[in-house]
Amino acid sequence: MYLKALEIDKKLGSCEGLAIRYDNLGSIYEKRKDYNKDRECWSLAIEYFSKMGVPQKVKEIQEEIDKI
Numbered sequence: 001m002y003l004k005a006l007e008i009d010k011k012l013g014s015c016e017g018l019a020i021r022y023d024n025l026g027s028i029y030e031k032r033k034d035y036n037k038d039r040e041c042w043s044l045a046i047e048y049f050s051k052m053g054v055p056q057k058v059k060e061i062q063e064e065i066d067k068i
Contacts, residue, residue, distance in 0.1 A: 002028070019048035023061060035068055 002024050009017030026041035042061050049057040 015048050015052055019045050019052060019054075019057070022048065023057075026061070026064070030064070030068070038068070039065055 002021050006018070006021040006025070009021055022041045022045035026038045026045060029035075029038035029041060042065050046058050046061050049061070
């Protein structure tokens with residue numbers, strides 16, 4: 001469902017939606033131990049959260065990446 005939501009957010013140009021979806025997908029891939037995809041999604045989440053001016057979320061996601 002996150003992938004479907006991601007496509008909708010892309011069509012709508014929703015920066016907030018994209019940030020949330022990429023963060024959620026990063027968490028799923030991390031649980032699946034797919035460390036390339038989790039970093040890719042989390043990097044995109046960081047990009048969108050940065051654009052929105054949400055430094056706390058950027059910091060939280062970076063901490064997750066650093067744990068791996």
